[in-house]
Amino acid sequence: MKTNFKQIKEKIIETILMLSSAATSITVVLIVFFLFVEGAGVFNKKPIDDGFLLAVSAENTVHKLQPSQIKDIYDQKITNWKELGGKDQAIVLFRAGDITDYYTEEELGENFEFFPDKINELVAKTPGIIAFFSDKYKAKDFTGRELDIDKIKVSEFLTGEEWFPTAQPIAQMGVKPLIYGTLWVSFGAILLALPIGLAAAIYLSEIAKKRTRSILKPIIELLAGIPSVVYGFFGLVIIVPLIQSTFNLPVGETGLAGSVVLAIMALPTIITISEDAMRNTPRAMKEASLALGASQWQTIYKVVMPYSASGITAGAILGIGRAIGETMAVLMVTGNAAVIPTTLLEPVRTIPATIAAELGEAPNGGLHYEALFALGCILFIITFGINMLVEVVTNRKSHKKH
Amino acid sequence: MLKIESKNVNFNYGDFQALHDISISMKENTVTALIGPSGCGKSTYLRLLNRMNDLIDNTHMNGTILIDGQDIYDKNTNVDSLRKNVGMVFQKPNPFPKTIFENVAYGLRVNGVTDKKEIEERVITSIEQVALWDEVKDKLKKSAFELSGGQQQRLCIARALAIQPSILLMDEPTSALDPISTSKVEELIYELKNKYTIVIVTHNMQQAGRVSDNTAFFYMGKLIEYDKTKTIFTKPTIKQTEDYITGRFG
Numbered sequence: 001m002k003t004n005f006k007q008i009k010e011k012i013i014e015t016i017l018m019l020s021s022a023a024t025s026i027t028v029v030l031i032v033f034f035l036f037v038e039g040a041g042v043f044n045k046k047p048i049d050d051g052f053l054l055a056v057s058a059e060n061t062v063h064k065l066q067p068s069q070i071k072d073i074y075d076q077k078i079t080n081w082k083e084l085g086g087k088d089q090a091i092v093l094f095r096a097g098d099i100t101d102y103y104t105e106e107e108l109g110e111n112f113e114f115f116p117d118k119i120n121e122l123v124a125k126t127p128g129i130i131a132f133f134s135d136k137y138k139a140k141d142f143t144g145r146e147l148d149i150d151k152i153k154v155s156e157f158l159t160g161e162e163w164f165p166t167a168q169p170i171a172q173m174g175v176k177p178l179i180y181g182t183l184w185v186s187f188g189a190i191l192l193a194l195p196i197g198l199a200a201a202i203y204l205s206e207i208a209k210k211r212t213r214s215i216l217k218p219i220i221e222l223l224a225g226i227p228s229v230v231y232g233f234f235g236l237v238i239i240v241p242l243i244q245s246t247f248n249l250p251v252g253e254t255g256l257a258g259s260v261v262l263a264i265m266a267l268p269t270i271i272t273i274s275e276d277a278m279r280n281t282p283r284a285m286k287e288a289s290l291a292l293g294a295s296q297w298q299t300i301y302k303v304v305m306p307y308s309a310s311g312i313t314a315g316a317i318l319g320i321g322r323a324i325g326e327t328m329a330v331l332m333v334t335g336n337a338a339v340i341p342t343t344l345l346e347p348v349r350t351i352p353a354t355i356a357a358e359l360g361e362a363p364n365g366g367l368h369y370e371a372l373f374a375l376g377c378i379l380f381i382i383t384f385g386i387n388m389l390v391e392v393v394t395n396r397k398s399h400k401k402h
Numbered sequence: 403m404l405k406i407e408s409k410n411v412n413f414n415y416g417d418f419q420a421l422h423d424i425s426i427s428m429k430e431n432t433v434t435a436l437i438g439p440s441g442c443g444k445s446t447y448l449r450l451l452n453r454m455n456d457l458i459d460n461t462h463m464n465g466t467i468l469i470d471g472q473d474i475y476d477k478n479t480n481v482d483s484l485r486k487n488v489g490m491v492f493q494k495p496n497p498f499p500k501t502i503f504e505n506v507a508y509g510l511r512v513n514g515v516t517d518k519k520e521i522e523e524r525v526i527t528s529i530e531q532v533a534l535w536d537e538v539k540d541k542l543k544k545s546a547f548e549l550s551g552g553q554q555q556r557l558c559i560a561r562a563l564a565i566q567p568s569i570l571l572m573d574e575p576t577s578a579l580d581p582i583s584t585s586k587v588e589e590l591i592y593e594l595k596n597k598y599t600i601v602i603v604t605h606n607m608q609q610a611g612r613v614s615d616n617t618a619f620f621y622m623g624k625l626i627e628y629d630k631t632k633t634i635f636t637k638p639t640i641k642q643t644e645d646y647i648t649g650r651f652g
Contacts, residue, residue: 210459284496288558291452292509293486293565302512303498 035380038373043157045367046149047171053135054169055144057127062086064148068162070170073130081128089128095169096133120144132169157374163338163349165358165368173371175378177340181255181348182382185330186323188259188344189266194316196263197270201312204271205278206300217275224268232332235261240333247345253335255348261329266319273318277311278304313393321386325379327352351379404468405430405569405599406451411465413446413455420446422624424465428616430568433591433600435610435631438620439646444603447620448571451601452488453481469569486513489562493574495554497546497561502538505546505557509565528564532556532590552583559590570594572602576609588613607647611635619643 047067048054054070056062062084065073072078073091082088096119099108103118116139123129123144131144152173160174200220204213239260244252281304289299305312335347336357355372362368406428413421421443428434436444449455450467453474467474474484486509497505506525515521529535534556541548546557555575562570572591576584591600591613604610610617611631618628619642627634627643638644 282496284492284494285498287454287457287490287492288496288498288561289508289512290457291454291485291490291492292512292561293482294509294512295482298512302508307499 032380035373035376038370039377040374042173042367042370042374043152043154045152045370047152047173047367048149048169049171049367051135052132052169053138054147054149055123055131055133055138055142056147057123057129058143058145059127060086060145062147063145064150066150067152067156067170067172068160070149071162071164071167071172074132074169087127092126092129094122094126094129094131094133096137116140116142157371158378161340163354165362165371171367171371175351175375177338178349178351178354178375179378180340181334181338182324182350182352182379184341184344184348185255185258185262185334185350186320188255189262189323190316190320192259192263193266193270193319197267197315197319198274198312200267200271201274201278201315202300202304205275206296206304220268220271223264224272228265228326228329229332231261231265232329235329235333243345249345251335251347253333253347255334255341255344255346258330258334258348258350259344261333262323262326265326265329266323269322270315270319273315274308274312277308277315280311281307310393310396314390317386317390317393321383321390324386325352325383327356331356351375355379403430404428405432405470406601407466407468408447408450409466409468411447411450411463411467413443413450414462415458416460420623421450424625426618426625426628428599428601430599431595431597432615433595433602433613435614435617436601436603436620437605437607437610437617437646438626440605442620443623444618444620445573448573448601448603451569451571452485452490454490456481486565487567488569488571489565489567490571491555491559491562491573491575494578495551495558497549497554497557500546501543502546502549502557503542506561506564509561513565524564524566528560529557531563531594532560533586534560550583552579552586555579555583555587556590559587563594567598569599569601572600574603574605577605584609607635607649619646621646 054065060081062081065084069078069084074093076093078084079091080088081091099115099118099122102122108114108118116137119131119133119137120139120142123131123142129144130147149170157173157175158179159176160172161176162172162174163177164172204216204220208216235257240252240257242252243249243254243257243260247256285303285307286299289303290296294302330350331353334349334353336349336353337347338349338354339346341348355375358368359372362372404427406426408424408426411421411424412419424443424447436448438444446455450463451469451474455461455463463475469484469488473479498508500508503525506528507521510521510524515524526535529538534553537553538549538557546554549557555578559570559575576587579587588609591602594600595615602610602614614631616629617631617634619626619634619638619640621642627638627640629639634643635647638647
């Protein structure tokens with residue numbers, strides 16, 4: 001009887017433990033699923049606002065335009081249909097609001113009831129026109145031709161060089177500048193953080209006296225606990241002006257500022273993990289080296305560093321991982337210009353900063369909203385890849401040991 | 403000729419005094435065995451001879467240790483060249499996670515030998531010296547971890563010999579080995595005696611009797627008796643030594 005009760009108790013505990021781990025796993029899977037479902041929605045949409053259309057005259061021989069071409073037309077970079085493979089005809093831009101340039105208010109009617117007819121008439125009589133208007137103004141007997149607009153393609157999304165998700169008439173969904181911005185800032189951060197972090201780790205594990213170490217290590221670990229917005233604030237107040245005056249720039253909010261702030265944030269990760277790895281170097285190995293007449297420094301770079309190489313790599317990769325996903329601090333100091341950077345001394349915009357800055361303004365379920373989720377997917381894939389890399393590196397280590 | 407001379411050596415780990423007033427001299431090309439129960443200070447003394455104890459925080463040494471007449475604890479002593487002259491073999495085989503060849507070449511490389519041919523020759527000579535050549539000649543490029551424990555230990559001895567020290571310190575070199583490997587290492591010690599001054603710490607009485615010329619008995623951080631091995635094992639003058647050797651304690 002007693003054992004029975006004990007067994008039931010253990011069964012219950014077991015079930016609770018199983019349920020909590022199951023709940024965690026399911027949550028993770030659900031988040032990823034949700035992210036990808038929302039993100040994939042963007043590829044099922046046209047980059048034009050719902051309920052709007054672009055129309056040309058029926059005589060026009062151009063049937064299809066790329067989003068970037070439409071943008072160039074409205075930016076007046078393309079001014080003749082000839083450039084798009086059509087007839088030699090100047091392009092006449094038209095938006096619904098321009099109607100009063102052509103017709104008086106009486107002609108349009110008191111409640112704009114003649115609006116559709118007038119647009120129809122205008123499109124018919126202006127062969128070079130390209131008209132952007134809501135389809136509620138499209139007349140039943142509309143004689144112009146509606147332009148075919150492709151759905152957003154994955155390749156365009158990834159390689160497009162312009163990010164204007166709310167542009168009218170056509171949204172530009174090119175994430176290349178954002179991906180570049182993210183990678184540049186992270187790469188710069190790791191370039192700064194790795195040598196410093198490694199040096200600090202070597203000092204802490206191999207050179208510092210026990211006492212020094214017991215003071216320094218907690219301070220470094222404390223760095224990891226500072227909220228990122230504080231780092232951003234620090235960057236904005238100290239690093240940004242410093243960069244501006246040092247490099248004599250018009251603005252200090254640059255990729256470099258982001259890299260510096262991220263480097264500081266990645267340091268504790270890199271230092272702690274590589275220091276642990278170095279301290280795991282067997283004492284016998286170090287003594288063997290020193291007993292052969294190797295200097296302390298020779299022992300460090302010929303024995304300790306090779307032995308802890310995988311730990312150092314893991315630290316560096318996790319540091320990058322943190323840098324890539326970091327939002328707030330980067331948002332505050334990088335200037336957030338969605339331009340493909342050519343140097344680190346220009347403003348850049350990263351993926352997480354974009355999501356944080358724009359999600360509040362994107363209408364729920366709209367094109368922009370889904371595009372931001374797609375950005376989240378890209379970020380997820382990058383960080384997932386990085387975590388896989390850590391897994392591979394640390395596995396290689398355990399193989400080597402056994 | 404005196405190779406190693408210690409005068410009134412005291413050594414502390416923090417507050418704990420591990421060695422009391424040790425004075426001991428060793429002649430060139432002899433094998434000296436340090437025996438005594440665990441914690442008696444014999445390994446600590448051994449590690450003073452190549453300044454290995456410098457690596458431990460919060461230790462303090464006073465007294466004089468002369469090697470070839472030079473005070474090795476002098477401020478001007480170059481520790482790296484001291485260790486190059488005083489090789490060491492540890493209790494557990496501790497090859498580097500490198501190839502067999504690179505293990506032996508390591509000491510040469512860190513001491514600035516760059517000539518490829520010279521490195522190769524000295525690596526081969528050293529491996530031959532420890533009678534390991536026939537066993538490893540076909541797998542020099544393989545990891546040293548693929549060798550057996552006994553082979554690894556002989557490789558570690560070869561590694562120490564490659565930089566041509568004049569003294570070889572051995573800290574219980576066979577305690578992790580099987581009897582056959584042990585006898586191979588002992589034979590090796592016997593042969594190396596012609597060229598090196600050897601100091602060996604051992605727990606194994608028979609081993610001390612077999613390989614050493616002189617034996618020092620340590621107890622509680624003190625040098626109790628130091629004499630020819632034969633004398634120590636047949637007619638020790640101090641009762642403690644006799645008790646230890648006959649196995650009555652320790």
